[in-house]
Amino acid sequence: MTAFLNGMGIVASTGRGADALRSALQQGWRPPDTITLPDGRDLPVYPLPPGALDDKSFGRKIRRADRLAKMAVLAAADALREARLAPDPRRIGLVVSSAFGSHATTFEFLDEILTYGDAEVSPTVFSHSVQNAAAAYVASVLDIQGPVLTLTQVHFAFHHALVLARQWLASGQCDHVLVGGADELGGVMRFIWRSLLRAPADGRLRPFAFAKEPAAIPGEGSAFFLLSAKPGLCPCARLELIRIASWVPPATPPGLHILEADGTLGDESGYAVPAASAARLAAYAPVFGSMPCGTPLQLAAAALMLQEQVCFATPVAGDSGLPLCLATAPQPLASIHLTRLHCNGSAAHIQLTQPN
Amino acid sequence: MNHTDFSSEELLPKVRARLKELLVSHLALEDITPEEIGDDEAIFGEGLGLDSLDGVEIVVLLQRQFGVNIKETEKGNDLFRSINTLAKYIVENSPHPLGVPAAASEDEK
Amino acid sequence: MAAIGISGLGAVSSLGNTIPETLESFRVGRTRPGRLTLFESPLDLPVFEAARFPAEHPYSDGHRTREMALHAAREALADAALDRPALDAARVGVCLGTTVASQLNDLAFYRSYKTTGTASLDPVRRYLKGNLAEAVAAGLGVRAITATVTNACSSGADAIAIGAQWIEAGLCDIVLAGGADELNRVPMSGFHALGLSSPLPCRPFDRRRSGLNLGEGAGVLVMESPAHAGARRHAPRLALCGHGTACDAHHLTAPHPEGRGLRAALERALDLAGLRPGDIAFVNAHGTGTQDNDIIEGRALAAVFGASLPVLSTKGFTGHTLGAAGGLEAVFTGLALRERWLPPSAGFAEQDERIPITPLSERTEICGRFAISTSLAFGGNNTALLIGLAEGGAP
Numbered sequence: 001m002t003a004f005l006n007g008m009g010i011v012a013s014t015g016r017g018a019d020a021l022r023s024a025l026q027q028g029w030r031p032p033d034t035i036t037l038p039d040g041r042d043l044p045v046y047p048l049p050p051g052a053l054d055d056k057s058f059g060r061k062i063r064r065a066d067r068l069a070k071m072a073v074l075a076a077a078d079a080l081r082e083a084r085l086a087p088d089p090r091r092i093g094l095v096v097s098s099a100f101g102s103h104a105t106t107f108e109f110l111d112e113i114l115t116y117g118d119a120e121v122s123p124t125v126f127s128h129s130v131q132n133a134a135a136a137y138v139a140s141v142l143d144i145q146g147p148v149l150t151l152t153q154v155h156f157a158f159h160h161a162l163v164l165a166r167q168w169l170a171s172g173q174c175d176h177v178l179v180g181g182a183d184e185l186g187g188v189m190r191f192i193w194r195s196l197l198r199a200p201a202d203g204r205l206r207p208f209a210f211a212k213e214p215a216a217i218p219g220e221g222s223a224f225f226l227l228s229a230k231p232g233l234c235p236c237a238r239l240e241l242i243r244i245a246s247w248v249p250p251a252t253p254p255g256l257h258i259l260e261a262d263g264t265l266g267d268e269s270g271y272a273v274p275a276a277s278a279a280r281l282a283a284y285a286p287v288f289g290s291m292p293c294g295t296p297l298q299l300a301a302a303a304l305m306l307q308e309q310v311c312f313a314t315p316v317a318g319d320s321g322l323p324l325c326l327a328t329a330p331q332p333l334a335s336i337h338l339t340r341l342h343c344n345g346s347a348a349h350i351q352l353t354q355p356n
Numbered sequence: 357m358n359h360t361d362f363s364s365e366e367l368l369p370k371v372r373a374r375l376k377e378l379l380v381s382h383l384a385l386e387d388i389t390p391e392e393i394g395d396d397e398a399i400f401g402e403g404l405g406l407d408s409l410d411g412v413e414i415v416v417l418l419q420r421q422f423g424v425n426i427k428e429t430e431k432g433n434d435l436f437r438s439i440n441t442l443a444k445y446i447v448e449n450s451p452h453p454l455g456v457p458a459a460a461s462e463d464e465k
Numbered sequence: 466m467a468a469i470g471i472s473g474l475g476a477v478s479s480l481g482n483t484i485p486e487t488l489e490s491f492r493v494g495r496t497r498p499g500r501l502t503l504f505e506s507p508l509d510l511p512v513f514e515a516a517r518f519p520a521e522h523p524y525s526d527g528h529r530t531r532e533m534a535l536h537a538a539r540e541a542l543a544d545a546a547l548d549r550p551a552l553d554a555a556r557v558g559v560c561l562g563t564t565v566a567s568q569l570n571d572l573a574f575y576r577s578y579k580t581t582g583t584a585s586l587d588p589v590r591r592y593l594k595g596n597l598a599e600a601v602a603a604g605l606g607v608r609a610i611t612a613t614v615t616n617a618c619s620s621g622a623d624a625i626a627i628g629a630q631w632i633e634a635g636l637c638d639i640v641l642a643g644g645a646d647e648l649n650r651v652p653m654s655g656f657h658a659l660g661l662s663s664p665l666p667c668r669p670f671d672r673r674r675s676g677l678n679l680g681e682g683a684g685v686l687v688m689e690s691p692a693h694a695g696a697r698r699h700a701p702r703l704a705l706c707g708h709g710t711a712c713d714a715h716h717l718t719a720p721h722p723e724g725r726g727l728r729a730a731l732e733r734a735l736d737l738a739g740l741r742p743g744d745i746a747f748v749n750a751h752g753t754g755t756q757d758n759d760i761i762e763g764r765a766l767a768a769v770f771g772a773s774l775p776v777l778s779t780k781g782f783t784g785h786t787l788g789a790a791g792g793l794e795a796v797f798t799g800l801a802l803r804e805r806w807l808p809p810s811a812g813f814a815e816q817d818e819r820i821p822i823t824p825l826s827e828r829t830e831i832c833g834r835f836a837i838s839t840s841l842a843f844g845g846n847n848t849a850l851l852i853g854l855a856e857g858g859a860p
Contacts (some may be wrong), residue, residue, distance in 0.1 A: 004615070033534065037582070038582040039582040039583050058388075059387065059407075060386075060387060062386070063383070063384040063385065064383070064384050064387055064409075067636075087713065089710070090729060094712070100569065101568070101615060102568075103568070103569045106568050106569060106570050106651070107569070107575055109654075109655065110570060110572055110575040110576075110649060110651070111575070111579065112654075113650065113651075113654055114572070114575070114576055114579065116420070116478055117507060118507050118508050118650060118653065118654040118657070119507055119508055119654070119657065119793070120415060120419055120420070120658075121416070121654050121655065121658045122416055122658065123409065123412040123413055123416065123655070123658035123659040123660070124409060124412075124413045126654070126655030126656075126658055126659065127659065127717050127718050127843065128566075128717070129655070130564065130617050130843055130844075131564065131567055131568065131616075131617070132615060132616050132617050132842070132843065132844045132846070133617035133717060133843075133844065135616075135844060136717050136843065136844030136845065137717070138716060139712045139714045139844065139845065140714050140716065140717070140845070142714075143714050144712055144714055145711060145712055145714045145726065145729065146711060146712065146714070147710040147711060147712070148616075148712035148844070148845075148846055149614065149616055149623055149627075149710075149711075149846075150614070150615045150616050151612055151614060151615065152565075152567045152612065152613060152615040153596045153598070153599070153612065153613045154596060155596070155599075156594060160612045163631075163634075163636070164627060164630065165635070167630045167634050168630075170634070171466075171630070171633070173733070188575065188578055190587065191578060191582075191583070191584075192589050195583075195586050196586060196589070196590075213401060222697070230796075244610060245559075256753075269381060341559065407716065407719070408716075408718065408719050409659075409716075409717060409718050409719075412658065412659055412660050415660075416658065
C-alpha cells in the first residue's frame with residue numbers, strides 16, 4: 001500500500017527545519033568542523049550547530065531529556081506541526097530508529113558507576129540511558145497513545161521503522177505514524193570513530209568513488225516524518241516503496257536516484273551496481289556527514305526536492321562519468337529512489353513519488 | 357567557617373538556600389530561580405511540581421551533597437513535603453549540612 | 466486477523482535450558498532466586514540466574530545474551546521440525562527484543578577511555594558485529610530479514626507482534642521472534658537507584674511486595690504463515706490470534722495511573738482476535754512486584770476481564786528478564802495452554818486490598834483455549850499478546 005509523508009522535521013548539522021535544509025543543499029559541500037579529542041588527535045565532524053536544540057516552547061517537559069531525546073522531540077514535533085493535522089492521540093503511532101541509540105547517556109551512567117559505585121548512581125541518568133527514552137519523550141510531549149516502538153541497530157533501522165509504520169497504517173491500527181531516526185555524536189563515540197575509521201584529508205566524503213575503504217566524517221541529527229494513510233493538507237510525497245532485499249533495479253527509472261554511500265559501510269564498491277542503471281544520480285552524505293542510520297536525513301532531502309521540483313547538485317561529484325546531477329536547478333521529478341547497502345550484500349530501498 | 361560554628365537556627369536558612377540552588381541545577385529546573393522557590397512550597401504536586409523520578413534523584417542528591425542516607429522507612433514521611441522539612445532533616449542528620457567538602461560531583465564530568 | 470501458527474517454542478531461564486526443564490521447574494515450584502555469581506557487584510540483591518546455562522569467563526557483555534537467544538531459537542526450530550533446507554527454501558525473519566545486548570556498555574572499555582583517553586576497540590567491534598537478531602540469523606546459518614527491538618521491558622512481546630506483522634504483510638513465511646537479556650551491572654545498578662529492586666524474593670501482587678528481582682534468559686517462538694504450514698502439512702498446536710500495543714504517553718518511568726495504555730492494548734488484542742474478555746482463560750501478567758506496576762496492572766486487568774480472572778505472574782519463577790520477558794512469558798503462556806495447567810503465581814500469598822485481582826495460589830487446570838500475556842515497559846509501552854490453542858491441540 002502507499003502511504004503519504006504529510007509533514008517532516010529535521011534537526012541536523014544543516015540546522016533545524018526545511019528552510020535550513022534547503023540552504024544547506026543549495027550551498028553544497030561545506031568544510032566539517034574539527035574537534036580535538038582528549039588524546040590530542042583531531043577529528044572532522046558535522047555536529048549540530050550551536051543552539052540547535054534551544055527551544056523553550058516545551059517548558060519543563062524536556063528539562064531532563066538528553067541530547068538524543070531533544071533532537072528527536074524537536075524533529076518529531078516539527079513534523080507533526082508541518083502536517084497541520086490534529087490526529088486522535090489513540091490513532092497515532094511512533095517508531096524511533098537509531099544506529100547507536102542512547103550511547104552517550106549509557107557512558108554517562110557507566111561514569112556514575114565508576115565515580116559513585118553501583119549503589120549510589122543517579123536514577124535519572126539510568127532511566128535516560130534506556131534505548132527507548134527518546135521515544136518515551138516524543139510520546140509524552142506529543143501525546144502519542146497508539147503503538148510506540150524503538151528499533152536500535154546499525155543497519156537499516158530506519159527502513160525497518162518504515163516497514164512497521166506502513167504495516168500499522170495498512171492494518172488500520174493507526175491513521176498516522178510519526179516515524180524517524182536520531183543519532184548523536186557523544187564524546188566517547190568520537191573516540192570510537194577516530195579509532196575505527198579514516199577521515200578524508202580534504203574534508204570531502206566521496207560517495208561516487210565506490211571505494212573499498214572509504215573515508216568517513218561522522219555526523220549527527222534527527223529527521224521525522226508524519227506518515228499517514230491519506231494525504232493531508234500539504235503532503236510532501238507519497239511513499240511508494242520500502243523494501244529490504246537484494247539489489248533489484250527499480251521497475252521504472254526514477255527521476256533521481258540517491259545513493260546513501262557515506263563511508264560507514266566499509267567496502268562501497270557495491271554502489272557501482274545501482275549507479276550503472278540510473279538515469280540521474282546524486283548523493284548527499286557530504287552535506288550531512290556519515291551516519292549508519294542517516295537515511296531519515298537523506299529522505300528529508302528527497303522529500304524537499306520532490307515537493308519543490310528541484311534537483312540539488314550532488315555536493316561532491318568526482319570524475320566518475322556517471323549521470324550526476326551537477327547543478328541545482330528546477331527539475332520535473334515524478335519519483336526519487338534511495339538505496340543503502342549492507343555489508344552482507346542486501347540493500348534497502350525507498351521510493352517516493354509526487355503525492356498527487 | 358565550619359558548620360559547627362553555627363546554631364541550628366543559623367544553619368537552616370543557609371541549608372535552604374543551598375538546597376534550592378541544588379534542586380534548580382540538578383533537576384534542570386530552567387524556568388525558575390532558586391530565590392523564587394518558597395520555603396514552605398510543596399515539592400511534589402501543586403507547588404514546585406516535581407515528580408517521582410525527581411524524588412529518587414533527590415535521595416541521591418542528599419547522599420552526595422550532604423552525606424545523608426534516607427532510609428526506606430523514612431521515604432513516606434513528611435520529610436519531602438517542602439524545602440523547610442528537607443532542610444530540617446539535613447541539619448538534624450547530616451555530618452556536613454553546608455555541603456560535603458570538595459565532593460566529586462557530576463559537574464566535574 | 467488470521468491466526469498465525471506458533472510452530473515451535475524455545476526457552477532458557479532460571480527454570481532451565483529447555484522446555485522440558487522449564488515445565489519440570491514449574492511443576493516442582495522452583496522459585497527461589499539466588500546470589501549473583503556471574504560477575505562482581507557490590508549490590509547484594511537476589512537474582513534469577515540461568516544457572517544451568519554455561520557461563521563464559523571473563524564475562525563478556527552481550528555475548529551471553531546472544532548465546533541464550535541462539536540456544537532458544539534452535540530449540541524452537543527443532544520443536545517446529547524445521548531444518549536448514551526448509552529454512553533456506555523459505556522467506557525467514559528474525560525479530561528479537563533486548564536491552565543489554567543493544568547497548569555499548571562495556572565498563573572496562575569506558576574505564577580505560579576515561580582514565581587514559583584511549584581503550585581497546587575490541588568491545589566496540591563485538592558490539593558492531595553483535596546485533597542480536599543478525600547474530601542469531603548468522604548463528605543459524607540462515608539468510609533472514611532481521612530487526613532488533615529495544616523497547617525496554619516490552620521488547621520481547623513487541624518483537625513477536627512485529628514478526629506476526631511481517632508474516633501478515635507477506636514479507637516472511639517463517640519468523641523467529643521473542644527476546645533475550647543477560648544479567649548485567651547496568652540495569653542492576655539502575656533499578657536499584659530507582660528504588661524498584663527488592664532485597665527479598667519478589668512477591669508479584671502481594672500486599673507485602675517490595676520490588677522486583679532481575680533475571681535473565683531467552684524466549685523464542687517460531688511463527689509460520691498458514692500457507693507455509695499448510696504446504697508442509699504441519700498443523701501448529703498454538704497460534705498468535707491477536708496482539709495490541711499502546712503507549713500511556715505519560716511519564717518516562719511511571720505507568721499511567723489508570724492503565725490507559727494497557728487497557729487500549731488489551732482491547733486491541735481482543736478485537737484483532739475477534740474475542741471477548743470472557744473468552745480468555747487466564748492472563749500471564751507483567752507482575753514485576755513493584756508497587757506501581759502491580760496495582761495499576763491489577764486494576765486494569767480487573768476493569769477489562771473482571772476480578773475473578775485467573776491471573777499469574779511468572780516473574781516469581783524467573784525474575785524480571787527485561788528484554789527477554791515478553792518472549793519468555795509468551796512461551797510460558799503457550800506452554801500452559803498446551804499442557805492445560807498453570808503453576809501458582811510464585812511469591813503471592815497475601816491479598817493487597819487495593820488490587821482487585823487475586824493471583825493463583827495453587828496449580829490450576831485450564832478451561833478454555835485462549836490466553837493473554839501482558840508486558841509493560843518504561844516509557845509507558847504496553848503490549849498484549851493473545852495466544853490460542855488449536856482445536857484438538859492439547860496433548
